[in-house]
Structures are given as structure tokens and as C-alpha cells.
Amino acid sequence: MSTATPGFRHLIRLSDDTGLFEHARHALVRRQHGYCTDDVARGLVVATREPRPAHRLTRLAESYLAFLTHAQDRSGAFHNRLSFDRRWDDQPGVGDWWGRAMWGLGTAAARSPVPWIRDEALLAFTAGAEQRSPHPRAMAFAGLGAAEVLRADSDSSVAAGLLMDAAEAIGAPSENPSWPWPQPRLTYANAALAEVLIAVGELSDDRLRLATGLRMLTWLWDVQTRHGRLAVVPAAGWRLDAPRPRFDQQPIEVAALADACATAARVSGDQAWQERVRRSVAWFQGANDADALMWDPATGGGYDGLTEHGPNLNQGAESTIALISTMQHARRLP
Template identity: 45%
Template sequence: MEGATQQLLQHSNFKHLLSLCDERGVFEHCEFDQPRREHGYCVDDVARAAIVLEREQSADPGITQAIDVLAGFMELAQQPDGRIRNRCDVDGAWQGEASTDDHWGRALWCWGSMVRLDPRSERVREAYDQFAKSVALRSTHMRSMVFAGLGAVEFLQAFPANTHARALLDDALRSIPANLVSAQAWPEERLTYANAAIAELLIAGGDFFGQREPVRRGLSMLTWLLALQTRDGHLSLIPATGWVVGDALPAFDQQPIEVAALADACASAYSVTGDGSWLDAIRLGAEWFDGANDLSVRMYDPSTGAGFDGLTSTGPNLNCGAESTLAYLSVMQQAHRERALK
């Protein structure tokens, strides 16, 4: 991808992301800003990268070439029965069993985004076929279903009558259990990771079906989650180890993926309600990366667009892996949209 890399360097915020890419995919981990090639690639990050690049809606040939490389990785990950393998080493050997875990859901989210956003009919057809191959499967894990449901929402923007995507979205909404207690507007006893995606699915999925109750519930959950993670006017995230009622906050390590999930959910909330307060919440996400956080430290490298891997009790974890970099870029995309809307 050397040619693609050179073309994308003009987009300075993609510089680090492209340094993680080769002709096969996106390297998962870094030591500081250097890819750890020995750790290989995973569908989770390749799918996230494809979504971020598709959201750019750029005609830059470097971006389209990068998307094509990522799409090729996703095609190789998919098995004939629709299950997905997650990990691949630097030599192209796939590791582990295919499944319907989180990476299956993220794969569907990726293909749904390609179907909705890619301007090239050939790429849309290929993504459509890959989505169709996996759409009939289901997962026993709620977050896997949530990610898949968000993919169905994307797909249905282009093909709203597709019965298989509608069935997946319906099942994804049903996979979210009732809230546990009235004092905690949340369906889990313990908050873990990408929490706001659960609320986002209720908001976006309920809106697609014209169902008021899921939308109301999702907005209530997102309001509660945002209040829980806001302190002194800035985001103060729950730690990577999770959180239950009674745990002290602030706590560490804080993960950029939580900011990205919040920003995406708030963007969906604004799209559905038109309430400008959700745009203010997106701004809090961008400001978290720029130092409006519990330690008042910047969480990205402005010269390369690299996101730091976490906010620890002593400062940023300066490793710049794919997940954190993509979280930063995703939040910036939502923040740019927020500024345009205001």
C-alpha cells in the first residue's frame, strides 16, 4: 500500500492509521507509534478502519485503495456458512475458530456501512453479498448482536425493505434485556466496553421501525450514561475493568473506545431528536482527546492523528494501537459534523 500511503499523507490526521496498514490489513498493536507486526491483524480493527474511511466520503484514490484492501481482508475472514474468523498473522495464516462473537457483529457493521456509503457499485455489490452471507446467523452475546444490529441499520438505509436485515435488527433489539433496577437505567449489572453502542441501537433501530419505546429507552440510557461519565464539565470515563453501582469514580485506565461509542450514540440521538444538547456531548468527546479529561493531558498526537491507548492514573499510555487511533478519528469525524450543524 505504499502508493496509497503517500496519497493519504496529505490528510494529516490519517498519517498514523496508514502507517499501520500494509497490503493485507491494519496491524492491531503498536509499541509507541511502531506497529507490532508479530501481533498481526484482527477483524475488529479492520472493520472499524473501513467504517472510518467510508465515513470520509472522499474521492481520494488513496482512501478508496485502502478501503479495497480492508474489504479484501474481510472477505477472507468470512467462512462459507457466514461465521467470521477474527485473527490473522503477518504471513496471512488465520488463527482460531470462526464464530459469531464481537468481530462477526463488527463485520456486519462494516459491510452495512459499505453498502450505504461507498459510491462504487461494484464495492456495494460485494459488500451486499458478504452481508447477506452472514445476516441469518445470530450470537448469544448481546454486544455482538448490538454491533450486528447497527450494521443492519446502515444496510437498511440503502435497502429498507430487505427482510433479512429487518429480521436481524429486530432480533438485535430484542437481545437487549430489560433494565435491572430503576436507579440504574441500564440492562447490565456491570458496565464493560463500548457501552453507548447499546443505547445507540435502541435509538437508531427503534427510529427505523417507528417504535417510540425503544427510542425513549435508548435516550434515557444514553442520558444516564453520559451523566455518569461527566465530571466538572468534562468526560470522566469508567475504567477498562468495568464499573458497578458503588464503585468510586474517577477511575483508570480509561479507554478511547468509550469516547467513540458515546460520540456515535450522541450523533444518532441528535439525528433522531434534533436536540442540540447531543451535539454538545459530541464536543465533550473531542475535548477529552484534547486534554479536557481527568488528568488534563492530550490523548493524541496532532502531527500524525495517532490516538493513545488509554488514560492511566499517571498519564497517557503512549502506545498508539489501531483501536485507539480509530476511536480518535471517529470522534473527530463526529465533531466536524457537529461544528457544521451548528
């Protein structure tokens, strides 16, 4: 198992003055695929939750914030895809990219050590909070941003309203003890749904929602663990009473688990959640179904998925940020 740390090297490689490129062939940027709000927002999350960022990382945060404010229209919705020639390929909307933009902006508003970044991010977050999405996951991502704002400013009615609406959009878990989850299918970044309920419980002193979120996360962890190692639901998803494929496992699922378990550890005080963060870190370091290192020590890039033949060696933005995000939690473990 590798003891090296990836840092931000590959994220810097994937970025330019405009934003963050979505795809790479191995470590080489594929400019023809352009940029997307989804990944820029993820980049803003990891860049601004560093407590003492180097100057280069602060410059990345500035670039990502400028991208998101450029992507936002007057209604608070966001474009998602920008081509390499700086033309938007879509109309503004409130899909997952809106939710992730709100997560990135909320994190920057709450955590950036740079005052003007906090101020500008909060302006854009407030404008985006005028919107709601019909998609539960988009609402969950936005709820994570709202929780960040509320932890910094408990009087923010804008953030409180968005967080509560996110919890309502996620819904209550099924009463089926074999599937205590609010949706009939597990897909991607599943742990974000449980994390939002935990955050609501924490920030509104709602013990029922806190217990529900912790119970959902415990079940999700258990069904994604095999022989003491993480074996996460693959890209194809999984439905109750259906065969469960083993591959292609995605780093985003591991990163979402690490985020949620770190929140659960802080809110509940239960040290078992810290051990689950460690196991999430270990998945990237080789404690997975292929015994494979899931990042490239030569570049610092995260591999794009775990297949039955081993890692997908492409090192795109989503997987690299999932790696960085998880390792941020590793540095905070006692």
C-alpha cells in the first residue's frame, strides 16, 4: 500500500485561466472535450476547504469562482458545458451541475481564507438559492453547500431554507429493512443523500433526521463493504433484488462516503466513523477488489475507475478531485 500523497499537482495540470478541463487521456489534458460546471464546482470545493492554501491554489480558486459566476444567469441557474473556444453548449438549468455549483459556492463562502472570495461566492450562492431542482441529487449537492454556509452563519435564512428543501427532496427511507433508502436504486455519490440528513439534524437540532441520516449511512456503508474492504456500487448502479455488478467502481462514490463519514464522525462523536474514513482512503491506496493503487504517484492524478481488468488509467477531473477530497480527510484523522 502506497504511503505517498497526491497533492494538487494534477488538478493544476488540468486547469487553465478559464477553468478546469473535464477529461484526460492518461495524464494528458483532452482539450477538445472542454470544461464543465460540474467539475469546476468540485474543484472549488477542494481548493477552498484547504485551511492554508499555497498561492497557486488560491489562484485556482479564483479561476474556478470566476467560471461559476460566468456560468450563472440572472435567475440563478447555471450553464454546464463550455467548449474550448469558450462557447456555451447548453442553456442554463438546474440539473446536478446547479447543485454542485451551489456546493462549491457555499464551501467557498464559508471556508475560503480570502475575504473577497468569500464575499463573491456568497453573492452567487444567494442568487442560486432562488432556484430549486426537481432532481433529488441536485438538491442534495445544493444542500451540502447550504450546510457549509449555515455552519459559518447560523442566521442565514437563505441557506436554512435551501437545506430544509433539500431534505424534503431526498425524502424518507423505505420501511423495507432490506432497503432502508429513499430511492429504489443506488447510482452515484449515494452518500451525499445521507450526509444532507445528518447536516439537517446537526444544524436544526432535529434528532429524528440525524438518526435517520446515520442509519442510512450505516446501511450504505455495510452493503458496500466486502471482507473489510470497500467494494462500492459501480457505474451501472444497483437495485434491490437485482444482480449487483462488481465493476466499474467509481472514485466519486468512495469520495462521497469519505465526506459523509467525516461529517458523521464530527456530529456524532462516534470514532467508528473515523475508521470508515480510513477505509475510504485505503481504497485509493490499494485496499480494493483489484488490490490496485487508484492513482498515479508520478502525476498525482486519480484513475477514472476500477474495472475487472484493473484501473482505468485515464486521469480526468472528477476522479482526481475525488482522490484529493478523500486525502483531505486523511490529513485530518487523529
